[in-house]
Amino acid sequence: xxxxxxxxxxxxxxxxxxxxxxxxxxxxxxxxxxxxxxxxxxxxxxxxxxxxxxxxxxxxxxxxxxxxxx
Numbered sequence: 001x002x003x004x005x006x007x008x009x010x011x012x013x014x015x016x017x018x019x020x021x022x023x024x025x026x027x028x029x030x031x032x033x034x035x036x037x038x039x040x041x042x043x044x045x046x047x048x049x050x051x052x053x054x055x056x057x058x059x060x061x062x063x064x065x066x067x068x069x070x
Contacts (some may be wrong), residue, residue, distance in 0.1 A: 005035050013038040025063035032069045 001017040013035050017023065 003031060005038070007043065009043075012042055025066050029065055029069055032066070036069075 003013075003015045003017065004011060005013045013031075015031050015034065017027075021027075
């Protein structure tokens with residue numbers, strides 16, 4: 001499975017999920033940290049703007065640790 005994050009300027013991060021593993025909150029938190037780093041590096045002039053983040057309602061996304069990162 002591939003997870004892709006993008007904005008109006010292009011792709012920010014591509015993450016490959018290998019094998020038949022389960023997406024856990026620990027995995028998703030790692031992806032969000034990678035996204036934050038990629039966003040900081042690629043969007044220096046946009047850091048003051050509001051970010052609209054859309055995701056579906058998977059349980060890994062609703063853990064306390066994930067909500068703290070978001």
